[in-house]
Amino acid sequence: MSQKNREGKRSAREALREQRAKDQARAKRKRALVVAAGVVAVLAAAAGIGVAVADRDSGGSDSSSGSTVAPKGATGKDNLVIPVGAAGAPSTLTIYEDFRCPACEAFEKAFTPAIQSLEGTGQLRTEYHLVTLIDGNLGGSGSLNAANAAACAQDQGKYRAYHDVLYANQPDERDDAFGDKNTLLRLADKVSGLRTPAFTACVTDGTHNGWVAKSNDAFGASGYNSTPTVLLNGKAVYGSATAPLTPDAFKRMVAEANKGKPAGKVTPAPPS
Numbered sequence: 001m002s003q004k005n006r007e008g009k010r011s012a013r014e015a016l017r018e019q020r021a022k023d024q025a026r027a028k029r030k031r032a033l034v035v036a037a038g039v040v041a042v043l044a045a046a047a048g049i050g051v052a053v054a055d056r057d058s059g060g061s062d063s064s065s066g067s068t069v070a071p072k073g074a075t076g077k078d079n080l081v082i083p084v085g086a087a088g089a090p091s092t093l094t095i096y097e098d099f100r101c102p103a104c105e106a107f108e109k110a111f112t113p114a115i116q117s118l119e120g121t122g123q124l125r126t127e128y129h130l131v132t133l134i135d136g137n138l139g140g141s142g143s144l145n146a147a148n149a150a151a152c153a154q155d156q157g158k159y160r161a162y163h164d165v166l167y168a169n170q171p172d173e174r175d176d177a178f179g180d181k182n183t184l185l186r187l188a189d190k191v192s193g194l195r196t197p198a199f200t201a202c203v204t205d206g207t208h209n210g211w212v213a214k215s216n217d218a219f220g221a222s223g224y225n226s227t228p229t230v231l232l233n234g235k236a237v238y239g240s241a242t243a244p245l246t247p248d249a250f251k252r253m254v255a256e257a258n259k260g261k262p263a264g265k266v267t268p269a270p271p272s
Helices: 003-048 102-120 133-138 142-155 159-168 181-188 197-205 209-222 247-257
Strands: 082-084 091-097 124-130 229-232
Touching (some): 124 142, 124 209, 133 142, 142 209, 159 181, 181 197
């Protein structure tokens, strides 16, 4: 083989190697762009929709920090449940919520009248589990601080009223306004008799922070991963895109579940 032919073949091989290197680099850039676009889409969904998917490794809760002090009247496993309504009610509504979660606010806005009506007639008992997913996903401490403040309100027998005030004044989930304890204290003024020295100290000191962290950890171990998670007598009933739940449909579900069962004895709630 002539020197000229050998050089020609070598040049062809080098050109082929260069082309393959370029193709591989182009494919790598394309994969990187696809991954980046996916991350942007996920972040946009988290910010815009607000159904928080738990990030188990980031922020929000640390059950190893501080002591665990349950609020008065807490029930359930490890006393992680705040109950509202008659203990003997024939149906139980379980709600996992984050006070920073806009989807939780939307649920409360739509369903609170129906829930309170059923609680008021002894048909339903609601069990609240407080979660801090937004703190973990977006940073900040508003979920934790608001949940602690709500637990402090439970100590004063005014959980439901303060719970409703928090949702009525919920900031944008990207605004960590509830991270400011003074904001939480000012909102307590909207509930008659709540802002006592004991409540103020409880909020300021983060008395129930360890309990809130434990509640969030229990949610992480439950198999559920978004807020709100809503269960009626243990069955998930809210969140279906194909068959969305309405307040009227919810009341019919409770009535069907309660057929032939006596209502629970209702204790009048303290004024708000």
